[in-house]
Amino acid sequence: MTFGLAVRRTKATVSSVALLGLYPQRRDFTTWLPHEVADLDAIVRRFPAADYRLVDILGQVADASALVLAPDSGSSLRDRITARADAVDAAHSACRTIAGFDSHLLQPVGPAR
DSSP: OHHHHHHHHHHHHHHHHHHHOOOOOGGGTTTTHHHHHHHHHHHHHHOTTSOHHHHHHHHHHHHHHHHHHOTTOSSOHHHHHHHHHHHHHHHHHHIIIIIOEETTTTEEOSOOO
């Protein structure tokens, strides 16, 4: 569920940037992204038996999310948002293949491997 919210927020953000031509500011993320990073980082504590591959890839999403908030990054905010979206997509694929869970639909899609 925690990651499902990250997927939905990413979809909304990327759609706004790509389709509407909006240029978000760092402040657009500061109200909710720090909580999301903390929630993703807490998954390993909440679910110690989780597959290490899922823990790793969700950690990558948290890292990419934290970089969106970084005030002194060498890359543009748009590039950091894109990198975060790529990390979310990779994690979504891992959730489907490793855990048999669709994080877009928030429901199982088959037996976990």
